[in-house]
Amino acid sequence: MAGKVVSAMSISVDGYVGTPDMDQWMPVHERLHRWVFDLAAWRSRQGMEGGREDVSSGLVAEEFATTGAYVLGRNMFDFGEEPWGDEPPYEAPVFVVTNRERETLVKGKTTFHFVTGGLELAIERAKEAAGDRNVFVSGGASIVQQSIKAGLLDELHLHQVPVLLGEGIRLWDGIGTQWKELAPARVTLGEGVTHLYYTF
Amino acid sequence: MAGKVVSAMSISVDGYVGTPDMDQWMPVHERLHRWVFDLAAWRSRQGMEGGREDVSSGLVAEEFATTGAYVLGRNMFDFGEEPWGDEPPYEAPVFVVTNRERETLVKGKTTFHFVTGGLELAIERAKEAAGDRNVFVSGGASIVQQSIKAGLLDELHLHQVPVLLGEGIRLWDGIGTQWKELAPARVTLGEGVTHLYYTF
Numbered sequence: 001m002a003g004k005v006v007s008a009m010s011i012s013v014d015g016y017v018g019t020p021d022m023d024q025w026m027p028v029h030e031r032l033h034r035w036v037f038d039l040a041a042w043r044s045r046q047g048m049e050g051g052r053e054d055v056s057s058g059l060v061a062e063e064f065a066t067t068g069a070y071v072l073g074r075n076m077f078d079f080g081e082e083p084w085g086d087e088p089p090y091e092a093p094v095f096v097v098t099n100r101e102r103e104t105l106v107k108g109k110t111t112f113h114f115v116t117g118g119l120e121l122a123i124e125r126a127k128e129a130a131g132d133r134n135v136f137v138s139g140g141a142s143i144v145q146q147s148i149k150a151g152l153l154d155e156l157h158l159h160q161v162p163v164l165l166g167e168g169i170r171l172w173d174g175i176g177t178q179w180k181e182l183a184p185a186r187v188t189l190g191e192g193v194t195h196l197y198y199t200f
Numbered sequence: 201m202a203g204k205v206v207s208a209m210s211i212s213v214d215g216y217v218g219t220p221d222m223d224q225w226m227p228v229h230e231r232l233h234r235w236v237f238d239l240a241a242w243r244s245r246q247g248m249e250g251g252r253e254d255v256s257s258g259l260v261a262e263e264f265a266t267t268g269a270y271v272l273g274r275n276m277f278d279f280g281e282e283p284w285g286d287e288p289p290y291e292a293p294v295f296v297v298t299n300r301e302r303e304t305l306v307k308g309k310t311t312f313h314f315v316t317g318g319l320e321l322a323i324e325r326a327k328e329a330a331g332d333r334n335v336f337v338s339g340g341a342s343i344v345q346q347s348i349k350a351g352l353l354d355e356l357h358l359h360q361v362p363v364l365l366g367e368g369i370r371l372w373d374g375i376g377t378q379w380k381e382l383a384p385a386r387v388t389l390g391e392g393v394t395h396l397y398y399t400f
Contacts, residue, residue: 014372015215162384166377172214177366184362187394189387198362
């Protein structure tokens with residue numbers, strides 16, 4: 001059985017997933033991802049012990065366990081390459097959508113493949129690599145928007161954070177104007193976050 | 201004990217609550233409110249029998265039962281005055297925010313008061329009329345946005361409908377750029393709708 005193509009975003013109630021203002025990048029990132037940093041499943045993947053074992057940690061653990069390959073935008077890769085260091089947290093094949101050819105890069109348990117043929121091809125190659133597990137479109141916002149617009153996702157996980165930010169990068173820009181019906185798959189109330197899992 | 205100031209909106213996953221395009225008004229309105237039309241509590245308030253008795257109907261019944269007065273924008277009143285007929289569904293005092301003076305209007309169990317002193321005054325007068333019950337800021341979008349921006353709401357009920365519309369009137373425009381922290385109060389999965397109740 002082929003896996004699904006899944007994406008997930010931490011998002012404010014008013015639909016923002018980040019900010020284009022570099023002075024505000026860190027506080028916005030911290031506010032949107034605060035719910036995850038203290039979870040046991042997240043800490044474990046970062047090589048840290050301890051953390052909270054709750055429903056949110058269970059969902060994150062499930063996300064890791066069911067993912068066989070990742071797709072990343074170039075900006076997210078460029079941004080992460082240095083801070084991830086020698087042990088990036090993916091621990092799986094990662095397909096980076098980019099215009100620049102680059103040789104495959106192995107770091108710890110993660111292998112980065114650079115795909116210059118576009119998003120659809122990157123997802124196709126990730127599907128092959130993932131086998132019967134899922135492909136996880138990890139971001140940034142632009143790659144997730146393109147995936148929604150092109151109808152490439154099977155599931156979208158919104159980790160809705162209880163704050164109104166009032167401005168920033170809107171996940172819902174540029175997803176096309178054709179109505180897309182979703183089916184509510186699961187709703188889970190975590191601590192400081194509401195997990196809204198939709199299927200297309 | 202004074203009641204709370206509550207607002208509620210039917211909203212798509214991508215944050216739209218309507219459309220400025222009059223040709224699309226009816227299909228968008230129907231899609232966003234489809235979840236409510238068949239509920240027993242809704243039908244009963246429109247003078248109809250039958251309908252579904254489920255968790256969503258329970259929440260709508262609760263909304264009616266706990267509301268002592270309503271606040272409406274002028275556009276919503278102008279738009280509704282004719283279709284509501286002689287028995288508007290509010291069955292309570294309604295305070296309409298408007299620039300045009302007009303005498304108090306009694307229709308069935310509903311009394312419309314026209315307030316020219318602005319939104320805050322309308323909410324103040326509605327609070328007095330509601331006693332220990334809640335004031336319900338019923339819409340349209342502009343009056344809800346103004347209420348959020350001015351910090352006048354205690355609770356916001358989002359009836360999130362599982363569709364991406366891609367364009368329309370965004371509830372989250374014009375609510376100010378200062379971060380507003382919310383507390384998730386209740387999450388309820390209904391049929392074709394997810395009820396997200398937040399408190400400020």
